[in-house]
Amino acid sequence: MMQNSAAQADPAAAATGRAGFRAPWGRLSGMNLAVSAIVLAWFLLVIVPILVLFAFSLFSTVQFRTVYQPTLDTWIGLFSSGRWEVTLRTIRIAMTVTLFELAVAWPFALWLAKGCRSKTVQAVCLAMLTIPFFLDMSSRTIVWRAILGQSGLINTILMGTGLTDAPVDWLLYSEVAVHFGMIVSLFPPMALPIYLSITLIDDALIEASNDLGASPFQTLTRVIIPLSLPGVMAGVVFCLGPALAAWVEPGMLGGGFVNLISNSIESAYSALRYPVVAALSAFVIGILLLLLWIMYLVVRRFGDLSGSFRVQRG
Amino acid sequence: MEKQAFSIPRIGGRMGPSYAPIWGRLGKWGGFAMLALIYFPLVWLILLSISHNPLGGIPGAFSLEHYRALFASSAWHKPMLASLAIGLAIALICAVCATIVGRALPNLSSPGKVIFLFVVPLFVPGMSMGAALFIMARAVLDLKLGYWSVALGHFVWAFPFALLIVLVVTIRFDQRLAEAGRDLGASNWRVFWDIEFPILMPGIVSAALFGFLMSFNELMRSIFLRGTVETMPVWSWIQAAAQQSQVPIIFSLASLVLLITLPLLCGTFWLLFAWGKRQ
Numbered sequence: 001m002m003q004n005s006a007a008q009a010d011p012a013a014a015a016t017g018r019a020g021f022r023a024p025w026g027r028l029s030g031m032n033l034a035v036s037a038i039v040l041a042w043f044l045l046v047i048v049p050i051l052v053l054f055a056f057s058l059f060s061t062v063q064f065r066t067v068y069q070p071t072l073d074t075w076i077g078l079f080s081s082g083r084w085e086v087t088l089r090t091i092r093i094a095m096t097v098t099l100f101e102l103a104v105a106w107p108f109a110l111w112l113a114k115g116c117r118s119k120t121v122q123a124v125c126l127a128m129l130t131i132p133f134f135l136d137m138s139s140r141t142i143v144w145r146a147i148l149g150q151s152g153l154i155n156t157i158l159m160g161t162g163l164t165d166a167p168v169d170w171l172l173y174s175e176v177a178v179h180f181g182m183i184v185s186l187f188p189p190m191a192l193p194i195y196l197s198i199t200l201i202d203d204a205l206i207e208a209s210n211d212l213g214a215s216p217f218q219t220l221t222r223v224i225i226p227l228s229l230p231g232v233m234a235g236v237v238f239c240l241g242p243a244l245a246a247w248v249e250p251g252m253l254g255g256g257f258v259n260l261i262s263n264s265i266e267s268a269y270s271a272l273r274y275p276v277v278a279a280l281s282a283f284v285i286g287i288l289l290l291l292l293w294i295m296y297l298v299v300r301r302f303g304d305l306s307g308s309f310r311v312q313r314g
Numbered sequence: 315m316e317k318q319a320f321s322i323p324r325i326g327g328r329m330g331p332s333y334a335p336i337w338g339r340l341g342k343w344g345g346f347a348m349l350a351l352i353y354f355p356l357v358w359l360i361l362l363s364i365s366h367n368p369l370g371g372i373p374g375a376f377s378l379e380h381y382r383a384l385f386a387s388s389a390w391h392k393p394m395l396a397s398l399a400i401g402l403a404i405a406l407i408c409a410v411c412a413t414i415v416g417r418a419l420p421n422l423s424s425p426g427k428v429i430f431l432f433v434v435p436l437f438v439p440g441m442s443m444g445a446a447l448f449i450m451a452r453a454v455l456d457l458k459l460g461y462w463s464v465a466l467g468h469f470v471w472a473f474p475f476a477l478l479i480v481l482v483v484t485i486r487f488d489q490r491l492a493e494a495g496r497d498l499g500a501s502n503w504r505v506f507w508d509i510e511f512p513i514l515m516p517g518i519v520s521a522a523l524f525g526f527l528m529s530f531n532e533l534m535r536s537i538f539l540r541g542t543v544e545t546m547p548v549w550s551w552i553q554a555a556a557q558q559s560q561v562p563i564i565f566s567l568a569s570l571v572l573l574i575t576l577p578l579l580c581g582t583f584w585l586l587f588a589w590g591k592r593q
Contacts, residue, residue: 035418038411039428046434046470049446056449066453104348107341115338127583128349133475134527134579135356138551139568142561143355146362146369153358156372184355187348237437245439247534251555262441269445269538274453281445285438 050285057279066274074279083264090261091287093175094243097182101190101239102232109194109231110224114206126195129188137248141181144253148172148180173255181249189238197231198224233295237288244284356572363565380562390549390567397546400465401530407469408476408525409518416480416517417510420487429481433474440534443470448538459541467535472528476521479586483517520586527575546571 059066060073077083116122132140147153148171155167170176201224209219247262254260261280268276362368366375384390415432419425435443447467451457487510495505511518533547540548550564 031414031418034414038415039431042432042473045447045466046443047431049450050434050438050443052450052454053442053446056453104344107338108345108348111338111342112345115342123587125345125349127580128353130583131576131579132352134524134531135575136531136547136550136568136571137533138547138554139359139564139572140355142554142564142568143359143362147355147358151372153372184348184351187352191345191348241437241439245441245534247441247537248551265441265445274449277445278449281442284442288437288439 053278053285054282056275057282059275059278061273061275074275077276078279078283086259086264087261087283089259090244093179093182093258093260094240094246097179097186097243098190098236098240100183101186102236105187105191105235106194106228106232109191109198109228112191113195113198114201114203126192129192129195132185132188137185138252140185141248141252144177144181144184145172148177148253172253173257175254175258177253178246178249178258178260181253182243182246185249186239186243189242190235193234193238194228194231197228197234201227229295229299233292233299236295237292240291241284241288244287245281359565359572360569363562363569368562368565380566384563384566384570387563390546390563393544393546393549396461396543397530400461400468400545401526403465404468404472404529405522405526408472409522411473412476412480412521413514413518416477416484417514419481420485429477432477435470436474440471440532441538443467444535444538447535451539459539460543463539463541464536464543464545465529467539468529468532471532471535472525475528476525479521479524480514480517482586483514487513516585520582523578523582527579530571531575 056066057074058070058072059068060071061067078087112122112125116125145152149155150167150169150172152172154171155164158164158168159166205223205227206219209223210216214222245262246260247266250258250260250262261284265277265280268274268280358373361373363380364376364378365373366377366379368380415428419428422428438446444467447463447470448459451463451466452459457463491509491513492505495509496502500508531547532545533551536545536548537551544552550568553564554561
């Protein structure tokens with residue numbers, strides 16, 4: 001198939017040379033057809049379901065059947081008593097986790113991008129930050145049960161050293177454990193984009209700032225922080241999104257005591273209340289969109305966002 | 315290049331801000347602590363899997379009994395085979411599609427919008443994406459869910475990564491090489507196979523490997539899209555959530571998967587960065 005389509009593209013490209021290669025979009029050769037087909041399939045597979053998700057949240061459920069009539073009932077139900085509490089708790093936990101990650105990841109990213117002198121250490125750190133994306137979440141999280149539990153590592157150490165007489169029981173199946181589990185698993189998504197944005201800051205800019213007499217603190221707040229904001233934005237979205245939608249951590253470390261949006265979705269899913277599933281999922285996406293928009297406004301006020309991209313290109 | 319990097323004043327370095335040392339060190343060790351917290355459970359998992367009583371929490375009385383129990387049991391064979399098959403399919407599709415799109419993107423006048431379209435799933439939490447695909451397939455199109463829908467969910471998750479990895483090598487690719495080949499009379503296929511492919515190879519192989527690993531370890535989307543079928547992570551998740559008796563076996567299984575996955579990943583990184591640079 002590849003051979004065929006490449007052969008079809010051959011005459012056009014050969015005839016026009018470089019110009020033809022620069023603007024292949026206009027030509028309906030086999031390869032471009034394949035690219036267009038993939039783009040179209042992707043649109044149907046990703047964008048359309050997300051739009052359908054938002055549309056579906058406007059329907060309601062009556063006796064396990066979905067009523068296809070636009071109504072805000074499902075959304076109003078989202079803000080009713082019990083569920084609103086769950087939503088608030090989810091937002092609170094997700095915000096706490098995100099702020100903590102930001103506080104730890106930003107200085108680390110700065111050190112990794114500009115302070116680390118050994119290329120090997122840098123490469124190893126980057127690889128270590130990337131590898132967790134490819135590992136199974138549940139097997140990584142379930143081990144924390146064995147570490148935080150009543151007879152786990154922490155309690156054994158605490159009791160062995162005589163710090164406590166009885167096992168500390170708030171370590172597992174509590175909000176603390178859920179926070180902890182999320183903080184561990186969401187560190188890489190926060191650190192990597194920030195690292196990327198700081199590493200793109202031209203060293204000459206920092207040098208110039210020093211040469212022009214700026215104090216280190218001024219260099220930090222006027223040069224490095226504004227230029228790292230795109231990375232911070234990406235990091236916050238990559239961290240807050242999964243935190244709002246956290247499923248594994250509350251399930252395994254919350255032990256049924258910490259109900260988050262994911263639990264609501266799970267119960268709505270098993271009760272066949274699909275509009276509720278849609279509304280809750282859309283709610284999470286909506287919060288992320290809102291956040292992106294707010295941060296875009298802040299960044300635009302703070303400084304010229306495109307400035308950081310100019311640096312990247314220049 | 316290394317020399318140049320050393321001559322540039324760095325934060326926390328000799329010419330860097332003088333206030334930095336303590337904060338720089340704090341940042342560094344804070345990050346190291348997080349990395350330790352990420353990797354410690356993996357070590358602990360392996361230690362527990364060779365312990366007599368993994369649920370006790372403290373490794374000890376080492377034995378391979380759970381591995382024996384794992385190989386005696388056949389309950390995990392079907393989900394494992396399903397995950398392997400879906401993973402291989404995703405790897406192949408990701409590599410082919412990412413190569414096709416990745417070669418075309420650098421030649422577009424404004425590739426930004428197309429790239430953004432392809433990375434949208436990175437911004438959408440797994441649960442929301444799973445729910446969106448589920449509602450689309452089950453409630454709107456009324457299809458019967460199964461391995462195909464799980465595979466679609468995995469593809470949506472894995473493809474952005476595969477594409478970004480292939481883009482790393484296609485952007486670096488010197489178009490003049492292909493032009494030279496064409497000027498010398500090579501067909502487009504020969505240009506691709508003899509000139510482009512060997513240079514793009516690390517990226518394409520990495521895209522396939524990453525695609526496989528993303529698919530093999532995916533849980534959130536599979537939970538929504540699985541219908542009644544089970545993949546490996548879903549099976550482990552159900553076992554871990556339902557009752558404790560199977561957990562020792564899960565520890566052994568997860569350890570084995572880890573011991574196979576980690577070298578694969580390290581090899582991929584080496585292939586993508588060290589080997590690619592050496593060329």
